[in-house]
Amino acid sequence: MRIAIAGKGGTGKTTIAGTLARLLARSGRQVLAVDADTNPNLSVTLGIPAASARQIVSLPLDLLERRTDPDGATRSVFAADAEAVVRDYAMSGPDGVQLLMMGKVNHSGAG
């Protein structure tokens, strides 16, 4: 299953996300957790020690390529090997949950 957890700040999203990821992993599933919060805290509720969490390298911002379609429209496509990206950037935590961190958001750019 692929689940996104959303809600107002402070509602306990991250507690639920981290605990849910751990429980799914304990039931024998392979779990990839993705912290897409600009104020990332998922490592804590996953139980990854702070010293380890500080070493996580967030997803680089150069994995997308601009492509131009035959009709002249441009779009961004993911141009890297996704499994290799998971291997290179995800940190393994308790119960085997893997954690990826979203790259830094640049609010000033139109992107």
Next chain:
Amino acid sequence: MCRAHATVRGLIGELVARSNHSRDIVLDMEAGLEHLTRGTARHVTRFLAVLEPYYRSMETARRVVELAKELNVPDVVIVANKVRDTGDRAAIAEFCAAHDMRLGAEIPYDPVLLEAERSGAAPIDYRQESPVVSAVKALAQSLQASAA
């Protein structure tokens, strides 16, 4: 489209398109709603909209339901969190009924979480059988039972 969000969206899209489908993905979204309009979560199959028993939080969850529909992710499970008593329960039930929202799980208010946070531990490691962990376990089981 912010590049960081677009990268997450693109990565999940690639994993879904090319890789092992048995892997679960749990995406912890940014607080609020702006990110939803960026489509970061386009490739997920289900949203959990977490709310607390007060109006602005429930209203945000209602908007999550709307935006999820726009992203063609119609499966939204409402998760009521920090529920203390029957008054909380009634307020949530009333709001959900008024807005055609399906309440999927209820998680009790649990002071143990504060202790866990103070000690820097994950809730599941701090106390395995706390009310919150038990409630999330029930949620995990119901999600697995109803997963396509």
